[in-house]
Amino acid sequence: MSFFAEVGKFMNLIRGMFSRPENWKMYWKEFMHQCSEIGIGSLGIVVIISVFMGAVSAVQTSYQMTTPFIPPETISMIVRDTVILEFAPTLVSIVLAGVVGSKIAGELGNMRVSEQIDALEIMGINTKAYLVLPKILAALVVIPMLVVISMVLGIWGGRIASTLTGIVSATTYDKGLFEGFIPYNVFFAMAKAYTFAFIIASVPAYYGYNVKGGALEIGRSSTKAVVVTCVTVLFADYVLAALLL
Amino acid sequence: MIEINNLKKGFGGKIVLDDVSAVMNPGQCNLIIGSSGSGKTVFMKCLVGLFQPDSGEVIYNGKNFTKMSNVDKKEIRKEIGMLFQGSALFSSMTVEDNVIFPLDMFTKDTRKTKMKRVDEVLDRVNLKGANKKFPAEISGGMMKRVGIARAIVLNPKYLFVDEPNSGLDPQTSGLIDKLIKEITDEYQITTVINTHDMNSVMEIGDNIIYMYQGKKEWEGNNRQIIFSKNKKLNEFIFASEFLRDAKDMRMLEETGKIPNHRNMEFLTDEDTPPLSEEKE
Numbered sequence: 001m002s003f004f005a006e007v008g009k010f011m012n013l014i015r016g017m018f019s020r021p022e023n024w025k026m027y028w029k030e031f032m033h034q035c036s037e038i039g040i041g042s043l044g045i046v047v048i049i050s051v052f053m054g055a056v057s058a059v060q061t062s063y064q065m066t067t068p069f070i071p072p073e074t075i076s077m078i079v080r081d082t083v084i085l086e087f088a089p090t091l092v093s094i095v096l097a098g099v100v101g102s103k104i105a106g107e108l109g110n111m112r113v114s115e116q117i118d119a120l121e122i123m124g125i126n127t128k129a130y131l132v133l134p135k136i137l138a139a140l141v142v143i144p145m146l147v148v149i150s151m152v153l154g155i156w157g158g159r160i161a162s163t164l165t166g167i168v169s170a171t172t173y174d175k176g177l178f179e180g181f182i183p184y185n186v187f188f189a190m191a192k193a194y195t196f197a198f199i200i201a202s203v204p205a206y207y208g209y210n211v212k213g214g215a216l217e218i219g220r221s222s223t224k225a226v227v228v229t230c231v232t233v234l235f236a237d238y239v240l241a242a243l244l245l
Numbered sequence: 246m247i248e249i250n251n252l253k254k255g256f257g258g259k260i261v262l263d264d265v266s267a268v269m270n271p272g273q274c275n276l277i278i279g280s281s282g283s284g285k286t287v288f289m290k291c292l293v294g295l296f297q298p299d300s301g302e303v304i305y306n307g308k309n310f311t312k313m314s315n316v317d318k319k320e321i322r323k324e325i326g327m328l329f330q331g332s333a334l335f336s337s338m339t340v341e342d343n344v345i346f347p348l349d350m351f352t353k354d355t356r357k358t359k360m361k362r363v364d365e366v367l368d369r370v371n372l373k374g375a376n377k378k379f380p381a382e383i384s385g386g387m388m389k390r391v392g393i394a395r396a397i398v399l400n401p402k403y404l405f406v407d408e409p410n411s412g413l414d415p416q417t418s419g420l421i422d423k424l425i426k427e428i429t430d431e432y433q434i435t436t437v438i439n440t441h442d443m444n445s446v447m448e449i450g451d452n453i454i455y456m457y458q459g460k461k462e463w464e465g466n467n468r469q470i471i472f473s474k475n476k477k478l479n480e481f482i483f484a485s486e487f488l489r490d491a492k493d494m495r496m497l498e499e500t501g502k503i504p505n506h507r508n509m510e511f512l513t514d515e516d517t518p519p520l521s522e523e524k525e
Binding site for chain 2: 019022023025026110114115116118119121122123124125
């Protein structure tokens with residue numbers, strides 16, 4: 001299918017989500033369930049990658065700083081800015097594209113193939129609104145939270161690695177964190193987090209919702225969903241950097 | 246009552262449903278039969294609105310479903326229950342949660358009232374005590390019965406059943422057919438069943454539509470079908486040598502050429518009114 005036809009179908013899916021819920025309570029329940037699935041379900045992997053991401057960036061920054069003319073607290077400044085600007089929003093989103101994206105595409109694909117979506121349609125439920133919208137809203141709520149957690153843990157991981165390996169003392173590291181801090185960077189990171197959250201939930205939902213065939217096609221659509229989500233996240237990352245920085 | 250007028254549907258230039266008209270009455274099991282690819286699934290999907298027909302009308306109790314807005318269609322859909330070929334149960338929910346789902350979505354009853362209704366319908370489909378089981382823990386026949394329970398929990402006026410006996414043994418198939426027939430009679434539902442199981446056709450076929458290459462080839466009931474002279478229908482229903490022999494034997498018994506050991510009651514001319522559209 002051509003690129004524009006795919007985009008058109010995607011826009012139709014998004015447009016179709018906006019209708020009056022049949023029962024607000026059921027939609028709220030589904031939203032909370034998705035918050036738990038996406039947020040709590042991904043917390044473990046986000047914690048692990050964030051700590052190591054910060055630790056590695058501290059060690060590698062120190063390795064590249066061979067001149068004594070650069071003050072040691074620069075290491076924590078670099079770790080802080082790289083974690084906030086790029087690592088926490090983008091790297092975490094790429095990981096979530098795999099973890100959350102494949103889950104959403106697989107779940108909806110299975111529901112489509114086993115006629116569960118048709119069953120809901122026949123009951124008179126807007127399946128785009130009931131199945132897709134809560135996932136996107138939940139992602140928009142919890143993924144930025146995960147990104148904030150990742151920022152904190154990344155910087156903390158850098159601190160642990162720096163003090164354990166003797167690169168800089170804890171006091172020097174902490175001093176560097178407060179030097180030259182630009183609050184706009186956090187705003188930029190959050191703008192990326194919201195954009196990526198929408199992509200991470202909506203693109204796999206599109207591929208899962210439109211699966212045709214059987215078990216093999218569910219697998220294929222999950223893989224395609226993850227690949228397209230990752231590429232879209234990276235493309236959006238560049239566009240946002242070009243526009244907002 | 247469902248009235249279908251000149252329904253047409255095609256995909257990519259290929260006509261799958263060609264000018265099909267029919268009337269389906271309450272309290273009757275209306276069977277759509279035909280070989281694979283004859284258009285019966287597309288026909289049923291057009292009736293429930295999963296496919297939009299290219300032309301023609303589907304009228305539910307005087308309301309033209311095909312020309313309704315999506316909001317109005319929702320109202321009709323609340324009166325429709327459907328059992329899917331694979332049961333389409335929500336795999337992450339228990340039997341009880343599957344059945345209570347339409348009540349949670351569309352009623353404001355108390356939890357106690359809803360649970361009472363769930364127990365009632367589960368009891369009706371002989372599944373008392375299976376409330377807490379997951380779909381993966383129950384048999385295919387039980388899954389079909391849970392599907393029926395979910396379909397009837399909101400007291401629908403119309404029940405659509407897609408291949409109710411696929412993947413089931415003959416005994417369980419018979420029980421499912423009997424259950425569908427009883428529910429249809431009890432609640433005076435307009436039931437539409439998509440099948441190619443000849444046992445179902447003979448047991449519960451109050452009104453039978455035979456589809457051939459997207460067209461309605463024959464219509465009648467289970468008493469008329471066996472004596473139909475329609476060649477295509479006969480090729481379909483007597484596909485096996487066993488059934489052809491059974492039909493020949495029945496014909497011989499009826500004409501008195503062999504003794505009627507089974508004491509079968511044969512149809513009189515009144516029972517089998519000649520079909521004006523009967524094709525040879």
